[in-house]
Amino acid sequence: MILTSINLLAFGFASPALLGWLALAAVPVLIHWLFRRRYREVTWAAMQFLHAAARKQSRRTRLEQLLLLAARVLILAMIVFAFARPRWADAGKLARETPPTLRVIVFDVSLSLGRKLVREDANAAATFTGETMFEASKAIAREVVRKSPSGDRFALARIAGSEPRLLIRQPTLVASGVLDEIDRIPLTFERGDVAATLRQVPELIAAKQPHERCEVVVISDFQADNWSESETAFTAFADRASIVLIDVGLSLPDNAAVVGLTTAPPILAAEQPMSVTVTLRNAGTVPLTARRVELRIDEQLADSRRVDLPLGQDATVEFALAAPAAGEHTLSVRLEEDSLLADNERWLPLSVRSELSVLLVNGRPSARPRDAATFFVEQALSPKSADRAASSRWLRVTTVPDSELPNVELDRHDVVFVCDVGTLTELDVGRLRRFAENGGGVIASLGPTVSVERLNEVAFGSRGLMTLRLNEIVTSMNADGTPSVFGFDPGDFTHPLLREFRGNPGAGLEAALIRQYVRVVVNSNSIGHDVALRFSTGDPAIVTQPLGRGRCVLVTTSLDETWGEWAIWAAGFVPLIHELTEYAAAGRSQPREALVGEPIQRDIPSGSTTITLTTPDGVARILTPMDREGRSRLVINDTSRPGNYTLTSGTVERFAINVDSRESDPRRIDPREWAESRSGEPDHRIVVRRSDSPVPTARDDSEPVTNSLTLELLAAVLALLLVEQALAWRFTVGAVVAILSLVLAAIWTATRFF
Incomplete structure (x- = not known):
């Protein structure tokens, strides 16, 4: 040799x-x-x-x-x-030797990474492989760690919609531990908050030692919606680290998703007709034809259709069916399988009622029934005549004097009418407020018994039922001093309370005769106020405002004959009372749904000791409520899986967790164009690589390899x-x-x- x-x-x-x-x-x-x-x-x-x-x-x-x-x-x-x-x-190259690297791996775990990879075949149609983009991303992350030189340290972060976003906060030299942590990372059903994760990356970079260089490796599909606000977050550390962007996204993949599910009417009666509206979206590149859509109630198939989905548009599908038996049910809709399965199904809880319970609080009890403040409301809701009884057969009406209000269990009712009650106390208002916050409806009407000053002090304001203020009582008078009357001005009938009167100008609202009302000042800066109906003078006649999950309604005149004759002569009185009742009760029937990762809060009745939460995968957990402001409140933070959740605490309540429809959009940004857009020219500190050629570092190839x-x-x-x-x-x-x-x-x- x-x-x-x-x-x-x-x-x-x-x-x-x-x-x-x-x-x-x-x-x-x-x-x-x-x-x-x-x-x-x-x-x-x-x-x-x-x-x-x-x-x-x-x-x-x-x-x-x-x-x-x-x-x-x-x-x-x-x-x-x-x-x-x-x-x-080699001699002469020691001065250019690359020092150890602190490598921060930022790993995208958002819902869109669950899209299946497509196998292209020139002789056959494209088919889905068993591997997802998320699994391909994990393989790339493992390769980055394995190919990194000895002596490099690693930190790990994830792009997700919730904490924790930093998985390895203290950089480590132990590559095997980093590989184990990567293997344990699960795919989430959340929307990826790129900016929130990148804002925490400087915390990891701060652990860099003086002799180290720093490199941030981002593995993502670069979905456009998630990355739209990320540029500012990058500038916080772009001058302290080199950046490697590894793109694992598919090029314009096809995807159809269920983005909406609603029911009508707002309050569902057992075995009565109901309609279901499903909204589908085709965000792909070609129109989709004959896609099967299945509607299920409690996992049992109720109906199905085949629909065509035009490109780039939302399509609605209407189902007409009978509501199930009274109780808590789950409505779900499923779309035919495609590359992203998680957005092909959506859930909605159904609360079907056998009856609607209405409590009437009489502020003017009288031996003569007609003189009671609740007489005409009770007649409208539970009529004695057979021709009107059919429309009210599912209403259960209970009337109590105002003196019994402190003893009534409000949670047993859906709507409470407070008619001309002048004896409301702070305790009464507090109970009514909690009742509304939990989904109940409160309708207050005025009259000769009430005190404007007392109501302003107790019932209205920041801690009352509604954030408005009552002024003086207005009485209708002619110029010569003779009594006169006011009428109603329904405007364009746009408020939901007036939907039954829309298109029927002679339905009776214009014929109402009102002699007196209380002028109301609505704060224009307050959120949620809505004037449903006005008097002919322009003053509010009916004001609505949400409170928690429920609704509050103020009628600024009386609901009897003391301040006008509309309860006697106006044909619109009875249907308006029914509309008021259904509108106020709709708070209890509002869809109990949220997006993945969003917490659910519920007020629990006092005395509930055992509360069980059953998740979509069938796991039951015992929860403990927290005492806040004298109330037992339950906060459910673990909503990481979409599906139906069941809460049992004496009663059964269901709510649905659905994925964010923004994750269904397959549009992506080009990371190369994104990198150039930061300065108008290529940024040499940012290296962009495709998933099929991920190089673990951004170091120059001319640098020597040390041993x-x-x-x-x-x-x-x-x-x-x-x-x-x-x-x-x-x-x-x-x-x-x-x-x-x-x-x-x-x-x-x-x-x-x-």
């Missing part, structure tokens, strides 16, 4: 600060010096004959001790050298330990072991460097 060239080597340390520990090599020398053998001279004639022989032997003994001391010093020195991570490279000597030094330490033990036992044996070790080291050096 002829050596034609010899590589000249350059040498350096990745952690030179650790070389200070070389001072430990002096420990064996100190021990040898402090504990050297001491003796005193004693003149003895016989020793003179041995002196010459001992002098000759002592030279050999001293040499053996020095060699043993050198072995021990060398062991400690080589251990320090090993921890300092020495590296060698670590740490393992070799540790092997040498082990050999020296054997030599040291052999020397201490018998010097000749130790010498043989040392010579063999040197021969093996010479062979290894020849194969390594030549």
Whole structure:
């Protein structure tokens, strides 16, 4: 074998600060010096004959001790050298050696990554593979870790809609631990909040050591909606780290999704007709034809259709069917399978009623029924005549005097009419407020018994039922001082309360005769106020406002004949009372749904000790409510899976968690164009790579590849330990072991460097 060239080597340390520990090599020398053998001279004639022989032997003994001391010093020195991570490279390139890298891996786990990969076949239609973009992303992340040079440290973050977003906060050298953490990362059903994750990345970069460089590796499908507001977040660390963008997204994939599910009417009566409206969206690249849509109630197929979905448009499908039996049910709709399964199904809880319970609070009890403040409302809701009883057959009406209001269990009712009650206390208003916040409806009407000042103090304001203010009582008078009347001005009938009167101008609202009302001042800055009906003077006649899950309604005149004759003569009185009742009761029937990751809050009746939550995967958990402001409130934060959730606490309540429809949009940004748009020209600190060629680092290819000597030094330490033990036992044996070790080291050096 002829050596034609010899590589000249350059040498350096990745952690030179650790070389200070070389001072430990002096420990064996100190021990040898402090504990050297001491003796005193004693003149003895016989020793003179041995002196010459001992002098000759002592030279050999001293040499053996020095060699043993050198072995021990060398062991400690080589251990320090090993921890300092020495590296060698070709001569002349050491100055350009790349230092260790703090590599921050940002991993997208949003819903859109669950899209299946497509297998293209020139001779057949494209088919879905079993692998998703998320699984491909995990494989790339593992490859980035495995191919990173030894000595690099890793931190891990995820792009998700909820915390925790930082999975490995303290950078680690242990690649196997990072690989295990990547394997444990699950795909979420959330929308990816890219900006929120990137705003936390500087916290990881702050852990960079002075001798390290920093690199942020982002693995994502770069969905346009998620990345629309990410540019500002990148600027917070773009000057402190190089950025590698690895694109795993599909090119214009097809996707259809269920984006809406509603029912009508707002309050469902058992076994009565109902309609279901399903909204579908085709966000792909081609029109879709004959897609099967299934409607299910409690997982039982109720109806199905095949529909065509035009490109880039929403399509609605109407189902007409009978409502199920009274109770809590789950309505769901499923769309035929495509590349993204999670958005092909949507849920909606159904609360079907066998009856609607209405409580009438009479503020003017009287021995003569007609004089009671609730008389005409009760007649409208529970008529005695057979021709009008059919429309009210499912209403259960209970009337109590105002003195009994503190003793009534409001939660047993759906709507409470408070008619001309002048004795409302702060306790009464607090109970009515909680009743409305939990979904109940409160309808208050005025009259001669009420005190405007007292109601403003107790019932209205920031802590009352509605944030408005009552002014003076307005009485209709002619110019000559004779009594007159006001009428109603329904306007364009746009409010839901007036939907039954729309298109029927002669339905009776215009014929109402009102003599008195209370002028109301509605704060224009308050949110939620809505004037449903006005008087002919322009003043509000009916004002609505949401409160929690429920609704509050104020009628600024009386609902009897004390302040007008509309309860007697106006044909619109009875249908308006029914519309008021259904509108106020709709709070209890509002869809109990939220998006994945959003918390659910519920007020729990006092005394509920055992509360069970059953998740979509059938797991039941016992929950404990929290006491807040004198109420038991339950906060459910674990809504990470879409589907039907059931809450059991004496009664059964269902609510639905659905995916964010924005994740269904397959439109993506081009990461290369995005990188150039930041400065108007290519940014050399940002490297963009496709998923089929992920390079773990952004370092220049011209930079030298360095080699670590740490393992070799540790092997040498082990050999020296054997030599040291052999020397201490018998010097000749130790010498043989040392010579063999040197021969093996010479062979290894020849194969390594030549």
